[in-house]
Amino acid sequence: MPLKNKSFKLLALASHPIQYQAPFFKAIAKSDEIDLTVLFYSRWGLESYYDEGFKKEFKWDIPLLEGYDYKFLRNCSFKSNPSKFFGSINFEVLDYLNSQVYDAVWVHGWNSFTNWLVFMSTNLKHLPIMLRCETNLLNPIQPVKAKLKKAILKNLFKRVSSFLPVGRYNAEFYKTYGVSDERMFLVPYVVDNDFFFTNEKKYVAKGSTIKHSYKIPDKLPVILFSGKLTDVKCPMDLLKAFAVVSNKQQAVLIYVGDGPMLAKMQKYVRKHKLKNVFFMGFKNQTELSEIYSIADIFVLPSKFEPWGLVVNEAMCFGKPVIVSDKVGAGGDLVKTGENGFVFEVGDISMLADCLEKLLSDEVKREEMGKRSLSIIRNWSFDIGIQGLLQSLYYIKKLK
Structure with a gap:
C-alpha cells in the first residue's frame, strides 16, 4: 500500500x-x-x-x-x-x-x-x-x-x-x-516514558536481588542521586543533608555518576564515618533502570539545571522527588506536598527536613510515588x- x-x-x-x-x-x-x-x-x-x-x-x-x-x-x-x-x-x-x-x-x-x-x-x-x-x-x-x-x-x-x-x-x-x-x-x-515503564515492570519484583548484588541493605529506604559529580549539581549538599538525617533515620544513599567531586565526597564520608553511602559510577541508560527500581526517593539539588530529565526518569519509576528551586523541571513536574518537595538551593537544613519527612513515613512515600507516576504519564x-x-x-x- x-x-x-x-x-x-x-x-x-x-x-x-x-x-x-x-x-x-x-x-x-x-x-x-x-x-x-x-x-x-x-x-x-x-x-x-x-x-x-x-x-x-x-x-x-x-x-x-x-x-x-x-x-x-x-x-x-x-x-x-x-x-x-x-x-x-x-x-x-x-x-x-x-x-x-x-x-x-x-x-x-x-x-x-x-x-x-x-x-x-x-x-x-x-x-x-x-x-x-x-x-x-x-x-x-x-x-x-x-x-x-x-x-x-x-x-x-x-x-x-x-x-x-x-x-x-x-x-x-x-x-x-x-x-x-x-x-x-x-x-x-x-523522556521515553514507555521505555522506563517497561523496565519498571521488569525490575520491580527483583529489588532484593538487585540490592544484594550491590551489597545494599535490603530493609532500609534508598535515596538516589543520578548525574555528574560536579559543583553545579551540588552532590555534596545532599551528602551533608544525609549526614544530618542519618543521626535520626537509617537510610541508604546512592550516587550514580562520576566527576571531579568524587574524591572530595569519599573523603567526607570517611571523615564523618557515614554508613551506607554507595558511589556506583556511571551507569548507561539500560543499567540505570535497575538502580531506579530500588530507590525510594530521588534528589536533584543542583544550583542550576535548565530542566533535569533525570527527574522525568525517576517519576516513571513512581518515585517521590526532591529538587532545588533552581531545577527547571520543578516548575512543571514537582507538586510540593503531592509528589515531592522543592527546597531553596544550598539550604542543607531544608533539604534534610524534606528527606526526613519522606524517610520517616513509608505510606507518604508510596502515595507521593503514585502521584509522580500519574503526573509523568501526562508529560x-x-x-x-x-x-x-x-x-x-x-x-x-x-x-
Whole structure:
C-alpha cells in the first residue's frame, strides 16, 4: 500500500544524536501528520568518547538513529564539538533551506554558528522558524550581559514564527522578551516514558536481588542521586543533608555518576564515618533502570539545571522527588506536598527536613510515588507531538 501523504514536512536541526531526543524523533516520525527529516551537525555521541563531567569514556547503549529519516551534514569546523559555537559550521544546511519543500524548520537554541546561519537565511527564503530551547530565568546573569543578551535575542525572536517552550519556566523566559501566548506551543522536555515503564515492570519484583548484588541493605529506604559529580549539581549538599538525617533515620544513599567531586565526597564520608553511602559510577541508560527500581526517593539539588530529565526518569519509576528551586523541571513536574518537595538551593537544613519527612513515613512515600507516576504519564511524547502540530497549523494560517 502507498504511504499516506502527511500534512506537514518538518525539517529539524540537531547538533548531534542525543539519547533523549532520538526516541522523540522516532515518535514524531510515526505520527500521522508530520513528515520529519532530521539534520545532524556532527556524529558526536555515536562513537565512544571521553566525557569531562563523568571523567569516563563511554558510548550510549540505546539506538540513536532508528525509526526516522536523518542526514549528517558536512561540518567545516576545524574541531567538531557541539558544545562550542564554532564547533558546528555546516554550510550544507543552506541546500535544504533552498529546497522549498518544507513547511517549517525546527531549530534548537542559538549557541552554534550553523543555527545563526539558519536564522539569517530563512527570512530570505520565507521558511518559518520554530524555536525550542531550555533557557529560563532561574540563574540571573550580570546586568551588562543581560542587556546585551536581551538586545540580541529580541532581534532574533522577530525572525521566529513560533516558540516551543519545554515547560513553565521556559515560557516565562520567552514572555520577558515580548513573546505572546498565541505564538507559544508546549513541546515539553520528555523522556521515553514507555521505555522506563517497561523496565519498571521488569525490575520491580527483583529489588532484593538487585540490592544484594550491590551489597545494599535490603530493609532500609534508598535515596538516589543520578548525574555528574560536579559543583553545579551540588552532590555534596545532599551528602551533608544525609549526614544530618542519618543521626535520626537509617537510610541508604546512592550516587550514580562520576566527576571531579568524587574524591572530595569519599573523603567526607570517611571523615564523618557515614554508613551506607554507595558511589556506583556511571551507569548507561539500560543499567540505570535497575538502580531506579530500588530507590525510594530521588534528589536533584543542583544550583542550576535548565530542566533535569533525570527527574522525568525517576517519576516513571513512581518515585517521590526532591529538587532545588533552581531545577527547571520543578516548575512543571514537582507538586510540593503531592509528589515531592522543592527546597531553596544550598539550604542543607531544608533539604534534610524534606528527606526526613519522606524517610520517616513509608505510606507518604508510596502515595507521593503514585502521584509522580500519574503526573509523568501526562508529560509525554504525545503532548510534544500535539504542540508541534499546533505550531505547524498556526504557521499555516500566517501564510
